[in-house]
Structure formats: C-alpha cells, structure tokens
Amino acid sequence: MKTLLLVGIGAGDPDYITVQAIKALRRSDLILLMDKGPAKHKLNALRREICARFLDGHTPRFAEGLQPERERDAADYRASVDELNRDKQAVFEQLIDQQLADGETAALMVWGDPSLYDSSIRIAEAIAASRSDFAFEVIPGITSLQALTARHRIPLNSIGRAVEITTGRLLADGWPPGVDSVAVMLDAKDSYRRFVGQGLAIYWGAYVGTSDEILIAGPLDELAERIASTRAAARERNGWIMDSYLLRKEGAQE
Template sequence: MIRAPKDIWLIGIGTGSLSHITLEGVAALRDAALILVPRKGAGKDDLAEVRHQIIAASETRAKVVHFDYPERDPALPYQERVALWHDEIANRWAAALDTAQVEGPVALLVWGDPSLYDSTLRIAARLTPEPNVRVIPGITAIQALTAAHAIPLNTVNGAVHVTTGRRLRTHGLPQGDTTVVMLDGECTFKDLPPDGLHIWWGAYLGTRNQILIHGLLDEVCDEIIQTRSDARAQYGWIMDSYLLRRTSR
C-alpha cells in the first residue's frame, strides 16, 4: 500500500524562468513542510537546478527531499507503459516521504502547469489514502510560446486545438484555425502538407537558452529540425512546443 501525506500541493513553475511562478506559488513554497524534487538522470541536471533556484528564491524553510525518476519501458504498449510508469513514480514519492518523516504539506514543483499535459495529478491519485490535492497554476508552455513570439493564441472568432505530437501523427492536423502541439519529439510537422501553414516554434521558453523560429512551414521546417537536434545534443534535453496556423502567402 502506498501511504500518502494528508496534503499535497502541486505548484506550476512555468517553463524554466524564475519569474513564471506566481506569488501564490511562492507563498505555498514558504508554507510547505517538505518539497519533493525529482532527479531525472544524467544530462538533465538543469531540470533540478531550476527547481532549486526557485526554492532558494522563495526563502522557504521546507525540507527538500530528492527522488530518482524511473524510466519508461519502451517495449510495452503506450498506455500500459505510462500506467506502470506512474505507479512506480507514486511508489518513489512514498518511499522518499517515508524516509523524510516530516509532518505537514508536501509540495512538488511542476514544469508548466499541473493541469495541462502533466501527469502529477494522476500520480497523486494513486496514493493511499487519497490526499487533499491543492493545485497552484503557473505559466503554461502555451502562454510562454505565444508571449515569446508576441502573437495571439487565437484568430478572431477562431477555434484553438491543443494536441500532442503522437495524436498529430495518428490523426493529422485537426480542423480549426489554430493548433498548438506539445510533446512532439519526432518533429511531426515535417510530415504535414505545408501549403500556407505557418509555424511558431520555441524551445527552453523563458530561459537564457530560449530559441524561437517562425515562418512558413516549408521555408523553416529543416531549420527547426536541425536547431532542435543541435540544442538537444548541447544541453542533453529539450522542451519545446509550437503553434500552427493557416495563412495566406
């Protein structure tokens, strides 16, 4: 049985900028008794370092406890792979908390926003007894992307579709004026009919390493793929997203 603390606070911290956490999030860090910080393996120290910088800036006195992130089994079907991965993360939370022996609210710092393409809420639901979960939203990757490019998310009276690279590969470009794509490690945009399709792409949004490229897809597709590959090789990880919209030439 996975034992849980009474209260778990999930704090959105944006896409890497220290300014992406809200004042409510800073206050929650100060009030927390313990903060869980994941270690995601070699070459991804920056991910933990950003969390530590935010924790330090908040001037919290909470105890900081680390846990190692498990790897997903690529041999399993996708849904089963993710379910087992979430189970193991929940177990590692529980083991870390059991070792820490701290009473009071437990906080986790979530990249982006806990409610948008993040599994922290699903992992928390695996704990027993079910904890009281408080969500403090942060700046989402979508907000950071459109702000960085200084563009509106939607056209006038236009719909916005948010999807993943996996679904884009399976179902193609959704109907609608604007599509935002997240979690696309395979640059699926390269397989789309490019005519009149404009792309706004960004990586490491809000950080000193931020990269932005935009233009007609058929003109900047290769540049984005090469830039993404070079950045991943340089930093050991990459978080990126992009917006697609039909435009007239």
C-alpha cells in the same frame, strides 16, 4: 494529516513563478524533486534558484525521488504510461511515508502547470483514494504554451476558433479535424515536417524562457528544414531538448 501541494512553477524563467506559488512554497516543510534524464540537473537547479530567490529565508528540506523511466517505444503506449504512473506513485508514497511527519506539508514543484501533460494530479488522486491521512492541493503555473505565445507575441487562437493541444505522436497521424490552430508538445520526431506544402505558419520555441531559448517563426514551407537542423544541433549541444510549437493555417484571422 499530511498535505501535498502540486505547485506549478512556470516553464522556464524563474520569474514565471506566481505569488500564490511562492506562498505555497513558503508554507512547505519539504520540497520533492522528481526530475529525470539529462535535463534533470538544469531543471532542478532552476527549482533551487526559485527557492533561494523567493522564499525569503524560509528553508524547507529537499528530498529527491528516484524517478522511474517509461519504456521507450513500448508497443502499448497507454499501458506503459499507466505502469510508469504506478511506479511514480510508489516513489511518492515512500517519500511521504519516510520524509514527511504527520501535520507537515510537502510541495512538488511541477514544471509549467500541473494540468498540462503532467501526471502529478492523477498520482496524487490515486494516493488520496488509498489513504485517509493525505490531502492535496493544486496551484496553477504558467504553461510552456503561454510562454511560447508570449515570446512570439501571438494569440493562441484565431478569432472565435478552437485550438487543439496535442502531442507530436498524435500529430503524426494527421491534422486534427475542425481547427486551424494546433499547439504541439512532446514531439521527438519533427512531426511538423509532414505538413509542408499546406500553407501553414509555424511558431517554434525551444527552452523558452531560459538562457538557451531559441525562437523561429514564419511560413512552415520555408522554415521546416531550418527548424529540424536547429533542433538537432541544440539537442546535440545540450544533451536534451524541450521544444513546442504552434501551427496555424495561413490566412486564419488571429
């Protein structure tokens, strides 16, 4: 039997790592690294820092997979994600076949938590469905939304109300019905701008929990343009950006 641990490592600060995640990494023989794009170097450096700081002398092997890229602006978004996940599954299976011996355990250090806008659970499920010598476990981590609300010192929901967690792509279609708080991730196009003039507050954060962290909060009408220009400049400076935000109807009781 080969075991894969999907270990949530938190979304930025190495200190977000949980005791359970440290224990999981300490029982791993192999660490899989699967990041891509311009952020890869920084995010993998953080993963290695976590191992150096918390594994107490345990030295697992590292294996870096060549992460496939999704076709940008594909006409059929869902089909392009499905195809990407099939390609990622092939990379995972190759690493498991070639780098992991029977009886060994590998860990994938998942950014934030594996349940939130991350495909690793779906990929591990697909692998488990196709082979009998493979098992996987999930270890939760601190999500980027928890990091964001903690840094802004705000609750995620207003009293007794629902929150919608969504993407910039979906928010661009309009405000979700029935909620007064919307948490937005994966927004490459500043979708918050279309809600100026509607009495919303925004709590925005980029690279939250890291040394590059930027936080801006207050009335959206006053801050939308400042956030857009700050975001563009940070993206230019670093070559990549990782930001998320909470929009709340002003007057909603926190």
